[in-house]
Amino acid sequence: MKHLLLFAIVGLFAVSCSTTEEILDEVSDEINLPDRIASGRAKAYAYNMDRSDSTESMIDYQYFTPQFSSGVMDSVYKDSVNARIVELAAMQSPETETQLLGPLTDYYFERVVDDFTVDEEDDEDDFNMWTWEMQAGFDISETSRYVCLNSHGWAYTGGAHGNGFLFYEYFLKQNGQRIGLEYFAEDMESLLTIAEKYFRSHIGLEQGESLNDAGFWFEDDTFALNDNFVFEEDFMTFVFNPYEVAPYAAGMIEFSIPLEELSGIITQ
Helix, strand or coil, rough: CCCHHHHHHHHHCCCCCCCCHHHHHHHHHHCCCEEEEEEEEEEEEECCCCCCEEEEHHHHHHHHHHCCCCCCCCCHHHHHHHHHHHHHHHCCCCCCCCCCCCCCCHHHHHHHHHHHCCCCCHHHHHHHHHHHEEEEEEEEECCCCCEEEEEEEEEEEECCCEEEEEEEEEEEECCCCCEEEHHEECHHHHHHHHHHHHHHHHHHCCCCCCCCCCCCHHHHHHCCCCCCCCCCCEEEEEECCCCCCCCCCHCCEEEEEEHHHHHCCCCC
16 A cells, blocks of 8 residues: 555656655655654673773764665765765774675664774783774765765874874765865955965964964965865855864864855855
């Protein structure tokens, strides 16, 4: 009966302008279809030798479910996003396979956090490894033309300090291709001029003062933008991760530009 309901609904809407995905979103509750985007949390603990203390590692995640990827339902861009999630998640644990061997599932993220953690009862030589800790997340947002994957994380694996990252990456729905700043910028020269003004204001550096003398690592002491940005309400925000353009002590650098100043320069 549920199959008959699905065919009837799809046949009815086929003559309209609705996409197949919009149709399925509308009827998924009635026919028990899974969500297009799955979400969840994977968590694991590492204990010291007497189990008197522990650390917690965690990944909050979203991904496109197998029913809507891997060869069906205009899946090219979804497979591209899932493959990138696998790549970034695997960076958190050297024991995890870096290639997508099958549909991405909740179990993959459980593997990552399990591989990352260490139980000191298993290996006395790794006495200090139980202090390792990792927090990561993967979030998906969409427009009619592209998907934005927001990946963020922080990990401590020994040494003086941990390290973190924040990435915004874009994928065209048409073909799954990764796109960067050039896709959105109509006038890159004007964008760089405006962006440098806001960057200097953020770090407290006057126009004309040397960026590299202030501790930055820009090539030829010339300001440059990366492809790590996000559109947030009335702003376009750029992110430089630690060690990208400055030493670790500078931290993660984020600065925002009002979109009203980018009219005719940036298109979303």
